[in-house]
Amino acid sequence: MPELPEVEALAGYLRQRAVGRRVDRLEIAAISALKTYEPAPTAAVGRAVVDASRHGKFLDVLFEGDLHLVVHLARAGWLHYREAFPATTPLRPGKGPIAVRVRLDDSSGFDLTEAGTQKKLAAYLVTDLATVPGVAKLGPDALAADLPTFAERLRGRRGQVKGVLTDQSVLSGVGNAYSDEILHFAKLSPFAITDRLTDAQMATLHAATRQVLGDAVERSLGQRAAELKGEKRSGLKVHARTGLPCPVCGDTVREVSFADSSLQYCPTCQTGGKPLADRRLSRLVR
Known part of the structure; x- marks a missing residue:
């Protein structure tokens, strides 16, 4: 399971590569992974990535207009960054380990994947972080607490x-x-x-x-x-x-x-x- 150090590093990796790029497409391949229905995934299209950060073990990708893609990778989830996607064919729901794909305007982007049969990866598309149940309940950051x-x-x-x-x-x-x-x-x-x-x-x-x-x-x-x-x-x-x-x-x-x-x-x-x-x-x- 990715913990604080790995999620911090993933956020830093995204800040280096994705900030400034606009979303070409946000695709949901595992319907159970998306825990919100409003805004719709299409709301991210055309928005630039402005930051990536961490809340506990949650990864937070911020798009312009205060739209957040918040992800908990659970036990078997991971992020795979692609310098170039080989095709623009839409993902087929329920096929393979990919749960969420974010394509950017330079053909790069990232997949959120989950191995195994227990599908617990959770993604939230929100404008208010307080509406993400796990984030709202977090205690102080373990690395920052005095x-x-x-x-x-x-x-x-x-x-x-x-x-x-x-x-x-x-x-x-x-x-x-x-x-x-x-x-x-x-x-x-x-x-x-x-x-x-x-x-x-x-x-x-x-x-x-x-x-x-x-x-x-x-x-x-x-x-x-x-x-x-x-x-x-x-x-x-x-x-x-x-x-x-x-x-x-x-x-x-x-x-x-x-x-x-x-x-x-x-x-x-x-x-x-x-x-x-x-x-x-x-x-x-x-």
Whole structure:
């Protein structure tokens, strides 16, 4: 799933290539992806791209006249920029992975695609960002929140720190992968309880969040969209590295699996050497 660093980089990529170009056609190939019906996609035609930005994990492409194409890429979505589309034949709804296509007036543009069978990519064409439900509910940006705000938000939602960090209404931008990396950097168990964290632990967690996300943004900016996934994987120390040695201490990276997701951690770095029980709803080490 694209998280804060990747979406920030995608926005920067679009600012470099698409700003100033006018929309020739905005096509919806996956009807379920478009969550709004007014304005219609034809409202974007002829308008110039004036900016691209990010709200948490939402990508926001701004057209002149305050028209926004806001996209949540979900777990399997991505953006593919085309320097030139090979043909002007309209997309056929329901065919292939393409959900949305934006053709620009110089024959370039971008596709929003989604792999797999669970189609959760969501696109909104709006004139008011507050009408996008996910954006309206976002908490403070995880990379921008100062320590008092960070601590207040986490302690205000009692729960296991892994889950609270990824709750977009608490702090926005952190998903499954970077929460694993942040907790490893902070040397905290994923199942530590937020309102039991000491002031020192909270300060360490805040610093880890800024460090991990900041480093990932720095690595990602300037990368082509096609290279971002590989760049993300290359920077991970524990996430998706089950069974491999921890690059910090050499212990074996462990995993806890859930119904539709998993987390990775290092026992030596994070849980005092104790493995977490790998079964759902068990009494886990804290």
